[in-house]
Amino acid sequence: MLFMKGTPQEPRCGFSKKIVEILNEHNIHFCSFDILSDEDVRQGLKVYSNWPTYPQLYVNGELVGGLDIVKELAETGELEKTCHKEMRLEERLKALINKSKVVLFMKGNKALAKCGFSRTIVGILNETGVEYETFDILEDEEVRQGLKKFSNWPTYPQLYVNGELIGGLDIVKELEKSGELLSTLKGENAS
Template structure:
């Protein structure tokens, strides 16, 4: 894998193989930090399979390295016996079709039976949980969440946000030129309290894309910086994939001084790149960098 040290590669291989079923996610199964990670963890619980997990937010080296190692740019990533199965959409599709159960069976992975409460009709992603919400409120929340492809539940409204975190998410969506609708949770206590239970997410704002919870302001900001937000929006058909020309313009303009180099400033992969980094540091110049070895395009 390009750009991976043998030491990091060995560590990733060890992590991937550390459990028969291994989930690399944002947060932990008990406290997920993104809706997609939460969804896959819930699916595995529904399947009744024992799994290990690794919080990629706790280790940037693993987070960035695994993208190259697996050639899969987003998280969560689900592995079975060291083989990448895929991310959230693939896990949902495999779960709903029964294929996931077959894969576990083929690999001799024991299923303990579902601990989840199943109802006659399964909800989103085939997962239903006993939330204690009335069916009327559940139906209302589901309708609100799906009322627009991009939906923000926030304090205040986009023109007058009532908290800094809500303002931040609105700013990010405006920067990305994304059309969205919003709901002011301060205007409706039933929705405010109910959505926390419905989404299993205790704070606001909450950003949903095509009915899926993405997360709060920290996660949205993090996804914007890493380019993951654009990728999710493109995959969901909300935003056209950035052209190479636009991508290059954005990269070039992402920092006042920008270095396209082999490797990173801390681990340059060629002498010329190393010299330029040293010169900029000697001058005390702050600069951004892009490792061209990670992206052939």
Template sequence: MVGGGDGSVKDVRSKKEFDELVKSCSPFILHFWASWCEASKQMDQVFAHLSADFPHVHFFRVEAEEQQEISQCYSLSSVPYFVFCKDGKTVDTLEGADPSSLANKIAKLVDSVESGSSASHASIGMAAGPAVIEAIKEISKEPSSYPGENQTSDLSASLKTRLQQLVDSHPVFLFMKGSPEEPRCGFSKKVVNILKSEGVEFGSFDILSDNEVREGMKKFSNWPTFPQLFSQGELIGGCDIIIAMHEEGELKELIGPKETLEERLKKLISSSPTMVFMKGSPDAPRCGFSSKVVNALREVEVGFGSFDILSDEDVRQGIKTFSNWPTFPQLYHKGELVGGCDIILELHANGELKDTLS
């Protein structure tokens, strides 16, 4: 419960609770917010203060990503987002951080219920305070995206390759919020606990750490929410599906036998026509030899995928044996080893690198 003067904002914590509130409360306003969105947190202050100015309206708050069933009822595509309801029906909505419009729409809702209400014109400046309003003006220049709907353009080739490499990096892979040791949402925590209880080894990626991956995965997998669980490169589903499969005893059977290291290496090598196993990433190499090879490939305008061998000791050691090549970087083309830094630089100096990789 969040207080605002004499008013209050009630947190809705389940779809069942929400359905009961819809039947018993009128009029009411829903504020869909997210803890990671600064504009949501600022508008939350405004929302709480306004609840005091309009004591005859019910103010409810919904954490959009924690209550995905409720969010999906309104086809949510961004936060903050407000829904204005009367007699169980939606009469208005507001997207984004706009304190004045929020106050006016609440006043309009009240006027439609009680003609001539004394609270028909709230002073948003008095309600929220000038410091909050100025902060919101800065934050609200661009709305914050929400995973209920994909708003990104088509995936670039480089991003698609990166996402595929993440999916293929482990036989079972989880895109989640936080880490297995410190999940940052209830759904991610539930899936992690299920996988651990099943004795399943898995890799993971914290989508809160990289917005490009977060947005890209929604389109890549055609799945709008997180967590997302993959097995052998195929999407299994999100939290609800994982829970249902676990309860039916089907999860471990579907995940199947573990992929061998050799199978994993072959999959990584073939994940891009030209593939570099290097230290660091192309944009941030972590050794001079890797940097030289990346520069050579870029100079001849050859597209390539990459894998940071510093991020995975199994791959780092395994690829040495697999290729019979003890050092890094290692460059592959169409599944075959081309060589290391010296060979690549020699091919480049002789003008043969582009032809070799075409």
């Protein structure tokens, strides 16, 4: 986790920009938090970490350090050992698609869908009683954009069963209307 000024896409200081560049150059997968968005976190983390400046990089809940330490780790080859290398996007997508028998990529989650299409498909899936996992595409822009290309399906939500794309809300509605939704979700071949 990188606590920084701004976001990886739009850093708001040179130190944050440089640490993002280093992490990206070394294919380190990381999440970030914009400390400019929450003054309590900004001040509290300085006390918690006993580190007065930003950015701050954490691995497994432990402070690694700021830009100077990350630079040094990169120069000595220790950065990859300290941080987790990012799986190639295609590998990540395949792993996410197959994390459960039925996986729904949506805006939000089962408890709090963040768009009407996602809300509708969750309602339909809940009525079937079939267990399914969700992935909030609003939390990971790389997955959000990458899955569109990977699946050749330009919109969300996207429903996968046994690692195969079933489709979006319109397809799920058609399957429901034709009585084939439950067998599709169970991975049974409809005749």
